[in-house]
Amino acid sequence: MKMKVLSALLCFFIFIGPLTACSFQQEDSETIRLAEVTRSIFYAPLYVAMEEGFFEEENLNIELTTTWGGDKTMTSLLSDGSDVALVGAETSIYVNSQEPAEPIINFAMLTQSDGTFLMARNETAETFDWENLKGSTFLGQRKGGMPQMAGEFVLKKNNIDPHRDLDLIQNIDFANIANAYASGTGDYVQLFEPQATMFEQKGLGHIVASFGEESGAVPYTVFMAKEGYLEEKGDTLESFTRAIYKAQQWIYESSPEEIAAALTPYFDDTSEEIIADSAVRYRDQESYATSPVLTEEAWDNLQDIMEEAGELPERSDYEKFVDNQWAEKVMNE
Structure with a gap:
């Protein structure tokens, strides 16, 4: 993401409408508008949480929108078109380096390696x-x-x-x-x-x-939100993170056939055999995070990779821009 693009992004926002959306609705449930950067088997635990009812168990309704690109995903988040974004952690580093009105905080990790x-x-x-x-x-x-x-x-x-x-x-x-x-x-x-x-x-x-x-291990795809949303909706994000953790456990315990059955509704043009093979390939190399906790070691490795590529605007403070309180709480229950 170019810095000039980010500067324009922070000055002018457009609403990104849903190109692809999946949701379930439950009476009196809390709704979270979630923007995913793309639709990918790499994000299998998210779809498992939706399809296996883990969000429903937490009384959450997920409105999922596919925004097709990191810049569009962050535009949606910053302009209040979405509440939570699922996107590469590097985008939060790019945006926070521009000192937005509200910092972007990473609160739960979905994938822990390149996909x-x-x-x-x-x-x-x-x-x-x-x-x-x-x-x-x-x-x-x-x-x-x-x-x-x-x-x-x-x-x-x-x-x-x-x-x-x-x-x-x-x-x-x-x-x-x-x-x-x-x-x-x-x-x-x-x-x-x-x-x-x-x-x-x-x-x-x-x-x-x-x-x-x-x-190696990096916080490749992370759930993030604006600081104000975290402060206002802490209980909601705890429930959200609990559902994600259940899905992370489920995907490492389930058969290829069970995983394919859960993911098929999200990949209409892909056979169950290919879905199963792809998901197991990711699982075998532990691309799916085994917990939602984003470690400081992984955060530093991410920045080292960005620095090596000449794309790191400045070192980003782990304590300031990562909040593991909900991830740690649900893991200790």
Whole structure:
């Protein structure tokens, strides 16, 4: 996210209407308007909490809107178009560095690693070596976003300079990256699930590495809200966090078939087999957070990755911008 975009974002807000929304309603329940940055199997615990009734048990009604992009998600949150945002923790660092009227506070973690995989067009996991990327065309993610920063961090870790050793393409909109690769662009691509598994099954390439396993623990996707909302709605956020924690436990205890059944309503165009395979791939590498607590170690690792990418505006105070009180409380019950 460019700083000039953030400056404009903080000066002028537009309301982002729901492009994709799922909700359940319960009489006399508390409603939370939740904006998710994209629709992804990477966010499976959220959909589990909705589908398995964990929010309903907490007397909560979730109005879920997919805002398709970090800038749009934060615009929705800052302009009161939503109460809570599910988005990369780096967006809170970008926005808070601009000193908004109300700070953005991270209060519960959903995913704890990068969710992208490296797909190779002409080699398999058995033949893959990071050195093979040198001189290739690499279809990367949007500059300044967490997928791109984690991707570059991993490339450098494997002695690849992404701006010297590759023909790096990163000017394609997030929603069109998979289509660009499918149409023949790039030797390698960085993809989320289920696109990676779907493309592998279609013979478009092979998943050869996991950026999540390579980059380590980071607060990759986090629930956040404005400081005033946290102060006013503490009991509501405690209930919300409890439902998320139940879902995090459920997904690590359930069968692939049970997980697929819970997620299918949110992915109409994806088979249950692919949903199950994708979710289990994330679970096996522990991409889904096992608790909603956002640790200081993970927060510092996130900022180290941002700094390495040249995108960190300034170090962000963990004690000031992370509030684990509800996450710690529900875990200790």
